Amino acid sequence: MKNLLSKEFRLAASPLAYWFLLAALMTMLPGYPILMSAFFICFGVFHSFQNAREANDILYSVLLPVRKRDIVRAKFAFTCVIQMIGFLLCAILTLVRMTALPHAAAYAGNALMNATPVYLAFVLLIFTGFNLLFVGGFFKTGYKIGMPFLAYGICTALLITVGEALPHLPGLTFLHNPAGERLGVQFAALAIAVLLYAAGTLLAFRKAEQRFERIDL
Amino acid sequence: MAILEVSGLRKQYPAFLLEDVTFSLEPGRIMGLIGRNGAGKTTTLKSIFHLVHPDAGEIRIFGLPMPDKEREIKQRIGYAGGAVDYYKRKKLRDIVAVTRTFYENWDDAAYRKYSAAFSLDENKTPLQLSEGMRVKFSLTLALSHRAELLILDEPTSGLDPVSRAELLDTFLFLKEQGVSILFSTHITTDLEKCADDITYLARGKQIASQPLQAFLAAHGGKSLEEIMVEYEKESLHEKLAE
Numbered sequence: 001m002k003n004l005l006s007k008e009f010r011l012a013a014s015p016l017a018y019w020f021l022l023a024a025l026m027t028m029l030p031g032y033p034i035l036m037s038a039f040f041i042c043f044g045v046f047h048s049f050q051n052a053r054e055a056n057d058i059l060y061s062v063l064l065p066v067r068k069r070d071i072v073r074a075k076f077a078f079t080c081v082i083q084m085i086g087f088l089l090c091a092i093l094t095l096v097r098m099t100a101l102p103h104a105a106a107y108a109g110n111a112l113m114n115a116t117p118v119y120l121a122f123v124l125l126i127f128t129g130f131n132l133l134f135v136g137g138f139f140k141t142g143y144k145i146g147m148p149f150l151a152y153g154i155c156t157a158l159l160i161t162v163g164e165a166l167p168h169l170p171g172l173t174f175l176h177n178p179a180g181e182r183l184g185v186q187f188a189a190l191a192i193a194v195l196l197y198a199a200g201t202l203l204a205f206r207k208a209e210q211r212f213e214r215i216d217l
Numbered sequence: 218m219a220i221l222e223v224s225g226l227r228k229q230y231p232a233f234l235l236e237d238v239t240f241s242l243e244p245g246r247i248m249g250l251i252g253r254n255g256a257g258k259t260t261t262l263k264s265i266f267h268l269v270h271p272d273a274g275e276i277r278i279f280g281l282p283m284p285d286k287e288r289e290i291k292q293r294i295g296y297a298g299g300a301v302d303y304y305k306r307k308k309l310r311d312i313v314a315v316t317r318t319f320y321e322n323w324d325d326a327a328y329r330k331y332s333a334a335f336s337l338d339e340n341k342t343p344l345q346l347s348e349g350m351r352v353k354f355s356l357t358l359a360l361s362h363r364a365e366l367l368i369l370d371e372p373t374s375g376l377d378p379v380s381r382a383e384l385l386d387t388f389l390f391l392k393e394q395g396v397s398i399l400f401s402t403h404i405t406t407d408l409e410k411c412a413d414d415i416t417y418l419a420r421g422k423q424i425a426s427q428p429l430q431a432f433l434a435a436h437g438g439k440s441l442e443e444i445m446v447e448y449e450k451e452s453l454h455e456k457l458a459e
Contacts, residue, residue: 003315003319006315007315010314010315011304011311011315055303055304055307057303057304059302060303060304062267063266063296064316064319065287065290065291065319066288066291066319216263216268
């Protein structure tokens with residue numbers, strides 16, 4: 001497994017997977033739907049899958065003395081490592097916004113989502129959608145990436161719309177406070193998102209493992 | 218004990234049926250899997266390597282059941298679908314550096330030996346290699362983990378006559394080293410130069426599996442090409458007249 005994960009980084013990964021981690025900087029943008037950061041972080045991983053497909057990575061991998069399920073596991077592990085680095089960057093920048101810049105005019109007058117724990121929860125939900133719909137969908141065939149990415153794109157658009165709409169709903173305007181308000185509720189939402197991410201990724205992995213075992217290459 | 222035993226292999230596709238393929242390969246022998254395009258050669262090889270799932274049949278390699286002992290078996294065999302066609306833009310050096318980590322028996326000295334013998338430049342990418350050189354790189358990877366059995370799908374297709382002759386010489390050298398080889402081809406002259414045994418498939422059915430010389434003798438000393446044409450030629454004239 002360690003060797004396969006190393007293979008993911010050394011042979012299969014696209015450099016864009018690393019460059020698109022910089023999308024976490026979008027967390028700092030005022031007047032911008034900052035959840036796009038999560039979309040672009042996953043977009044880099046999508047490029048790696050595309051790169052791997054064009055390099056016949058799956059064929060190379062199944063010829064190695066490994067189990068097919070380990071190939072699936074390595075792809076998920078690679079995806080999660082990139083996502084966790086992206087999440088960590090988003091979390092650090094959220095902390096910066098909430099503690100050092102809570103009263104900055106750009107954020108105070110921001111009509112769109114501010115960086116708060118609920119923002120981080122939505123980042124994780126977008127990652128979960130990617131793992132379930134894109135990575136899980138990829139392993140239905142081992143080569144098709146178009147439809148799984150479209151499904152992920154639609155899911156992300158819905159999540160961003162919901163995320164942006166929430167602070168405008170009665171009783172949820174506290175979500176808009178750049179300094180963070182009712183943090184207990186917000187961290188509870190983040191904790192639930194963490195659980196959903198873990199459960200969703202595990203479910204996606206289990207299904208992908210079964211699907212990939214069945215397909216003919 | 219046979220290195221490779223295939224019995225009752227069956228695979229159904231919507232428009233193709235491979236059925237009852239049964240043969241065995243003894244240690245240190247070269248077997249050609251022959252048949253025209255679409256006869257079922259690639260499906261047979263992919264089934265052996267667990268790349269496709271047969272509907273029926275049993276495959277044992279080194280006496281071990283495939284796919285139950287897949288990892289142990291793959292440590293000891295090399296598979297190449299002709300020329301290397303993965304990571305075409307990565308340097309050979311990088312592909313080797315990753316590949317070697319998967320094999321318990323990886324032998325750097327053997328890698329250097331074959332790499333030098335085949336004049337492989339580690340700083341090149343597969344994209345910069347000719348078809349023949351990519352087949353040789355594929356073989357180098359297999360031989361560097363001391364594969365005892367090589368399974369090759371159409372390794373000589375697309376090669377110029379000199380590269381083909383070199384590759385067949387390599388097969389004979391490897392046979393002397395005790396390596397068993399199963400390779401598919403529709404180029405009959407390749408088999409006549411190096412194969413000990415043949416397994417002949419036509420339209421998904423096995424026509425024969427026996428020593429090459431016995432097969433030729435049973436057909437009145439005709440060449441493989443003549444025998445194949447006799448079996449497979451469809452009477453276009455009759456079809457057109459219908």
